[in-house]
Amino acid sequence: MKTVLEAKHIDKYFKKPVLFHVLKDITFGIDQGEFVSVMGKSGCGKSTLLYILSTMDTDYEGELYLNEALVTGQPDDKLSYIRNKHIGFVFQFHYLLSEFTVLENVMLPAKKLGEKTFEEIEHDAMNKLKILEIDKLARKRASRISGGEKQRVAIARALINSPSIIMGDEPTGNLDSYNSDNVFNIFKQLCMEEGLTLLVVTHDMDFAERTDRIINMSDGRILQ
Amino acid sequence: MISWKVILNIAKTHLLTKFKQTATATLGVTFGIGAYITLVCFMTGLNKMLDDLILDQTPHIHIYSEIEPSKQQPVDLYDEFNNTFNVVHSIKPKQIQRKIHNALPILNYLNEKDNVRGAIPQLNTQIFYIAGTIELGGNLTGINPIEESRLFNFQNYIIEGTPQDLYRNDNGILLGRGLAQNMSLKVGDRVQISTIEGNIFPLKIVGFFQSGIADIDNIQSFANLKTVQRIMGEPETYVTDINVKLHDMSEAFNMSKQVEKQFGLKAVDVETANAQFQTGTTIRNMITYSVSITLLIVAGFGIYNILNMLIYEKMNDIAILKATGFSGRDVQRIFMSQALIIGVVGGILGLLIGLSLANLINNLPFETEALPTVKTFPVNFNPWFFIIGITFALISTFVAGYLPSRRAKRMDPVKIIRGQ
Ligand SMILES: Nc1ncnc2c1ncn2[C@@H]1O[C@H](COP(=O)(O)OP(=O)(O)O)[C@@H](O)[C@H]1O
Ligand SMILES: [Mg+2]
Numbered sequence: 001m002k003t004v005l006e007a008k009h010i011d012k013y014f015k016k017p018v019l020f021h022v023l024k025d026i027t028f029g030i031d032q033g034e035f036v037s038v039m040g041k042s043g044c045g046k047s048t049l050l051y052i053l054s055t056m057d058t059d060y061e062g063e064l065y066l067n068e069a070l071v072t073g074q075p076d077d078k079l080s081y082i083r084n085k086h087i088g089f090v091f092q093f094h095y096l097l098s099e100f101t102v103l104e105n106v107m108l109p110a111k112k113l114g115e116k117t118f119e120e121i122e123h124d125a126m127n128k129l130k131i132l133e134i135d136k137l138a139r140k141r142a143s144r145i146s147g148g149e150k151q152r153v154a155i156a157r158a159l160i161n162s163p164s165i166i167m168g169d170e171p172t173g174n175l176d177s178y179n180s181d182n183v184f185n186i187f188k189q190l191c192m193e194e195g196l197t198l199l200v201v202t203h204d205m206d207f208a209e210r211t212d213r214i215i216n217m218s219d220g221r222i223l224q
Numbered sequence: 225m226i227s228w229k230v231i232l233n234i235a236k237t238h239l240l241t242k243f244k245q246t247a248t249a250t251l252g253v254t255f256g257i258g259a260y261i262t263l264v265c266f267m268t269g270l271n272k273m274l275d276d277l278i279l280d281q282t283p284h285i286h287i288y289s290e291i292e293p294s295k296q297q298p299v300d301l302y303d304e305f306n307n308t309f310n311v312v313h314s315i316k317p318k319q320i321q322r323k324i325h326n327a328l329p330i331l332n333y334l335n336e337k338d339n340v341r342g343a344i345p346q347l348n349t350q351i352f353y354i355a356g357t358i359e360l361g362g363n364l365t366g367i368n369p370i371e372e373s374r375l376f377n378f379q380n381y382i383i384e385g386t387p388q389d390l391y392r393n394d395n396g397i398l399l400g401r402g403l404a405q406n407m408s409l410k411v412g413d414r415v416q417i418s419t420i421e422g423n424i425f426p427l428k429i430v431g432f433f434q435s436g437i438a439d440i441d442n443i444q445s446f447a448n449l450k451t452v453q454r455i456m457g458e459p460e461t462y463v464t465d466i467n468v469k470l471h472d473m474s475e476a477f478n479m480s481k482q483v484e485k486q487f488g489l490k491a492v493d494v495e496t497a498n499a500q501f502q503t504g505t506t507i508r509n510m511i512t513y514s515v516s517i518t519l520l521i522v523a524g525f526g527i528y529n530i531l532n533m534l535i536y537e538k539m540n541d542i543a544i545l546k547a548t549g550f551s552g553r554d555v556q557r558i559f560m561s562q563a564l565i566i567g568v569v570g571g572i573l574g575l576l577i578g579l580s581l582a583n584l585i586n587n588l589p590f591e592t593e594a595l596p597t598v599k600t601f602p603v604n605f606n607p608w609f610f611i612i613g614i615t616f617a618l619i620s621t622f623v624a625g626y627l628p629s630r631r632a633k634r635m636d637p638v639k640i641i642r643g644q
Pocket of ligand 1: 022041046047048
């Protein structure tokens with residue numbers, strides 16, 4: 001089994017307002033095709049960990065590997081490229097460019113990657129929207145759709161470059177149980193059918209129990 | 225890799241959704257550049273007109289023999305007073321002719337020099353115009369009208385007739401306008417002039433000229449050099465002034481000194497003769513540039529402001545872009561493009577507005593006694609002003625956009641996402 005993501009002895013401190021050891025010796029790996037959830041009390045460092053794993057936060061000790069290649073210490077431009085090509089991120093709040101249409105939002109990372117023609121990208125994006133059953137919203141402005149719909153658009157965007165892993169920071173935290181179920185089913189389906197690797201932070205016990213593996217965190221440590 | 229299409233598309237969308245602010249910032253640039261173009265075209269037009277007025281009609285070097293007291297008084301020649309302190313009261317100039325000795329060889333010598341565009345002779349003399357029973361004192365100058373026109377734009381000051389008319393008529397005279405009015409004369413009439421010796425000659429009026437300076441127009445007239453030599457009963461070598469035009473005006477001073485030394489004549493260069501005129505040009509240029517730069521700085525602050533505000537409002541977008549794989553530099557490019565789009569659009573509009581305003585001024589009637597050939601305000605449409613103007617616009621928007629866009633580049637997406 002190929003390891004998609006691997007963290008080795010990751011430590012992180014916040015220096016302000018007081019020195020605070022937020023992540024303590026985090027070591028774990030995620031195999032290809034695994035659907036992993038992260039649980040833990042509010043404030044135990046789940047988001048902080050996710051920002052490091054997604055390469056957005058570079059201020060830590062330890063080593064991070066993606067597809068068995070060392071990510072730690074790479075220059076900014078390289079990290080941007082890694083995020084663009086290999087990592088899909090879904091936030092708790094539906095982060096979309098509100099002045100662009102749904103379709104444009106989904107296409108944006110692929111346009112940045114620039115590996116395909118505009119037509120191919122548009123076709124791919126429509127496909128992703130179809131999988132998520134929101135293709136009829138394609139031409140709507142992102143600011144004009146509901147919260148559940150926005151979260152699905154964000155997932156479509158995370159999928160557009162066929163990333164190695166999708167990370168979510170409480171992606172259902174803001175949704176009602178119907179929509180939350182819906183998002184879980186989408187994740188599960190992507191995992192089963194497309195072999196996608198997922199790492200999702202959640203507070204929802206039901207959600208977590210249906211994933212392949214739960215990582216429990218407490219006070220900046222992973223509980224074994 | 226740089227995906228300019230995506231970057232420009234995002235920049236465009238940002239600008240269009242903030243259309244009012246974008247328009248305000250753009251108009252700021254338009255105003256600055258428009259004012260610069262208008263001012264600089266008008267001011268340099270004025271400068272050029274005044275240059276033409278003074279430089280084109282004044283010789284770069286004016287050579288004549290001055291009547292001045294001898295430096296060596298007779299007493300200095302007397303050996304016995306060699307070691308004494310001599311005081312001579314009431315020195316009078318030695319009576320010499322105002323004629324330039326060896327004028328023809330000097331003219332030939334000057335005309336053969338590479339840096340001389342032309343050197344032409346004049347003969348200035350005092351005469352009387354006879355009108356009925358009165359005699360009016362005045363000046364008659366013998367010239368070569370064709371050469372005067374070629375080198376000193378003589379034709380610009382002729383309001384009736386042409387230099388050719390004068391050239392072709394051996395008994396022709398070109399009267400100052402004031403003089404003609406005072407004596408109620410028209411073109412084609414005859415006027416009698418009398419030399420100081422009392423010889424009277426009838427001359428035919430071929431035209432009028434107007435220099436714009438009443439004191440000159442009331443006494444001055446021109447005739448062919450040969451005509452004046454004939455009236456005065458002097459040979460064809462008799463010349464009182466030599467006017468020189470150079471290819472490069474800046475050589476005038478050195479050359480005038482050299483002529484003085486070489487020929488023992490008085491030679492005055494144009495800058496010495498018109499020292500005050502350079503100052504005016506410099507000051508007008510200073511006004512133009514300080515006003516334009518001020519306006520552009522104001523416009524620059526407008527752009528700086530709107531970008532800062534935009535970046536503040538678009539923090540979420542910045543975080544999303546960075547999270548989905550746009551690098552800090554891409555984000556900076558997005559905001560720099562916005563600044564430059566404002567600069568280009570505002571700048572081009574400014575050029576157009578400046579051009580039309582300058583055109584308007586160019587067509588405004590401007591008539592003045594002093595400048596008979598000028599009918600409208602002078603405007604100088606130098607393409608360089610437009611190149612400088614658009615460069616100015618780009619540089620100022622670049623500077624104004626740089627700091628805000630660098631801030632966007634450095635923004636930490638994690639902080640923004642946490643801030644929600
Ligand atoms: N920028 C920061 N500076 C200082 N402390 C921070 C900062 N961000 C988060 N923290 C603290 O770090 C701890 C972990 O935060 P976080 O990773 O967001 O927790 P979780 O996502 O598990 O709720 C919290 O106690 C939080 O207050
Ligand atoms: Mg959190």
